[in-house]
Amino acid sequence: xxxxxxxxxxxxxxxxxxxxxxxxxxxxxxxxxxxxxxxxxxxxxxxxxxxxxxxxxxxxxxxxxxxxxxxxxxxxxxxxxxxxxxxxxxxxxxxxxxxxxxxxxxxxxxxxxxxxxxxxxxxxxxxxxxxxxxxxxxxxxxxxxxxxxxxxxxxxxxxxxxxxxxxxxxxxxxxxxxxxxxxxxxxxxxxxxxxxxxxxxxxxxxxxxxxxxxxxxxxxxxxxxxxx
Amino acid sequence: xxxxxxxxxxxxxxxxxxxxxxxxxxxxxxxxxxxxxxxxxxxxxxxxxxxxxxxxxxxxxxxxxxxxxxxxxxxxxxxxxxxxxxxxxxxxxxxxxxxxxxxxxxxxxxxxxxxxxxxxxxxxxxxxxxxxxxxxxxxxxxxxxxxxxxxxxxxxxxxxx
Numbered sequence: 001x002x003x004x005x006x007x008x009x010x011x012x013x014x015x016x017x018x019x020x021x022x023x024x025x026x027x028x029x030x031x032x033x034x035x036x037x038x039x040x041x042x043x044x045x046x047x048x049x050x051x052x053x054x055x056x057x058x059x060x061x062x063x064x065x066x067x068x069x070x071x072x073x074x075x076x077x078x079x080x081x082x083x084x085x086x087x088x089x090x091x092x093x094x095x096x097x098x099x100x101x102x103x104x105x106x107x108x109x110x111x112x113x114x115x116x117x118x119x120x121x122x123x124x125x126x127x128x129x130x131x132x133x134x135x136x137x138x139x140x141x142x143x144x145x146x147x148x149x150x151x152x153x154x155x156x157x158x159x160x161x162x163x164x165x166x167x168x169x170x171x172x173x174x175x176x177x178x179x180x181x182x183x184x185x186x187x188x189x190x191x192x193x194x195x196x197x198x199x200x201x202x203x204x205x206x207x208x209x210x211x212x213x214x215x216x217x218x219x220x221x222x223x224x225x226x227x228x
Numbered sequence: 229x230x231x232x233x234x235x236x237x238x239x240x241x242x243x244x245x246x247x248x249x250x251x252x253x254x255x256x257x258x259x260x261x262x263x264x265x266x267x268x269x270x271x272x273x274x275x276x277x278x279x280x281x282x283x284x285x286x287x288x289x290x291x292x293x294x295x296x297x298x299x300x301x302x303x304x305x306x307x308x309x310x311x312x313x314x315x316x317x318x319x320x321x322x323x324x325x326x327x328x329x330x331x332x333x334x335x336x337x338x339x340x341x342x343x344x345x346x347x348x349x350x351x352x353x354x355x356x357x358x359x360x361x362x363x364x365x366x367x368x369x370x371x372x373x374x375x376x377x378x379x380x381x382x383x384x385x386x387x388x389x
Contacts (some may be wrong), residue, residue: 011370014348015355017307025303035313037377040384042312044377045256047329048349052258053251056241059248063240063266067233067273 001031009034014041058209061216062195194219230278240269243286247385250322256296256309258357264293305309328387336379344372 009028012020020028030036193214202212231239244265249262268289279285298311301324306313333345341364347358348369359366 007367007370007374011355011366013307014373015370017310020304021349022304025307028307029313036381037374038307039312039314040377040381041373042310043325043329043335043384044345044349044380045310046253047326048345049253049256049352050350052252052261054245054248056244059244060237060240061268063269064233064237066266066270075317078365119281138376156371157308 001027006031006034010037013038055209058212061213062199065191065195191219230276233274236273238281239272239286243283244269245282247286247290250307251290251294253322253326254291255297256311260297261294265296268293328384332380332383332387333376336383337376341372341376341379344369345376348373 009024012024013028028038071131091100198215199214201207202209202215233279243271247265247268248261251264252258255261255264258326263287268286271289272279272285298306301309301311303313305311334341337345343362344358347353347361355366355369361370
């Protein structure tokens with residue numbers, strides 16, 4: 001490698017690293033001296049770069065809403081897990097409770113009734129099978145699984161309206177909650193956009209820190225959307 | 229979350245400037261540095277464990293996070309951001325290392341070399357801007373830089389920073 005090429009590589013790696021080609025990067029990596037110069041250059045950059053002049057109070061003003069946002073996200077996560085757990089706990093209750101009611105009702109009315117209903121369900125559930133006479137008992141050759149399915153279907157018939165209402169209410173609440181959360185996110189995004197715009201304006205117009213702080217104070221009140 | 233907002237504000241006001249200084253020196257970019265520092269403050273805010281010395285926690289965590297980000301950068305990105313190619317250079321205390329380099333720049337380089345190094349690394353000027361400010365050619369700037377880097381490299385081969 002000629003001195004001219006080496007100088008060109010050094011100039012590029014320090015002044016215009018963006019224009020280094022893959023081959024040039026490979027050449028620098030393979031050359032101990034160039035690599036050493038680059039590492040020294042990186043060390044100089046790290047050591048000589050002045051510490052930024054930061055206004056901690058202003059930084060805090062900008063950062064503070066993120067704490068609330070993060071806390072809200074955590075609460076949403078926790079409440080989501082809690083809702084899922086509650087769903088798991090209540091679901092067996094929703095399924096099993098009407099079964100008991102049905103059993104009690106059918107037992108108190110007549111012992112023949114459930115069998116009749118089972119046959120009706122079989123007809124509707126599996127149309128490929130030949131239709132059974134209405135009062136015929138279940139045939140003996142059925143697999144053990146079938147009666148279980150039939151029982152569940154039979155059990156669900158009397159309680160169908162109650163379950164649907166309950167599920168509808170839950171679903172409606174979930175949708176309402178989703179809408180509220182989406183609206184909150186929109187308001188929150190507006191808030192952050194306002195803060196960003198205020199900071200950019202202050203930087204472009206060289207406004208004093210007090211003016212920026214006042215602008216941030218006058219931002220749309222994020223508390224109205226974050227119910228914490 | 230072990231802190232009230234007021235307590236956390238006090239910690240933030242106290243720890244943000246040094247943490248930001250460290251992050252900027254490692255990442256060479258103010259926005260990236262701010263992002264890293266804020267991420268650590270969010271971790272502190274969410275932490276359930278009691279932290280005896282929040283300032284030490286913040287500084288140590290910012291350092292580790294920045295080094296992780298540097299380690300994740302590929303070679304091209306390292307060149308673009310002037311990150312070191314070898315992370316083992318971070319094995320020594322960062323502040324102590326900076327002091328050694330600053331001392332070496334002052335003691336080993338000529339006046340012209342110091343000027344050029346200062347314009348490029350401290351002020352962030354390009355070769356062309358530096359050449360205009362110092363009223364010299366761009367090739368002279370490159371010559372000064374190569375000469376300065378060689379002197380410093382030779383020095384630090386025997387006195388590892």
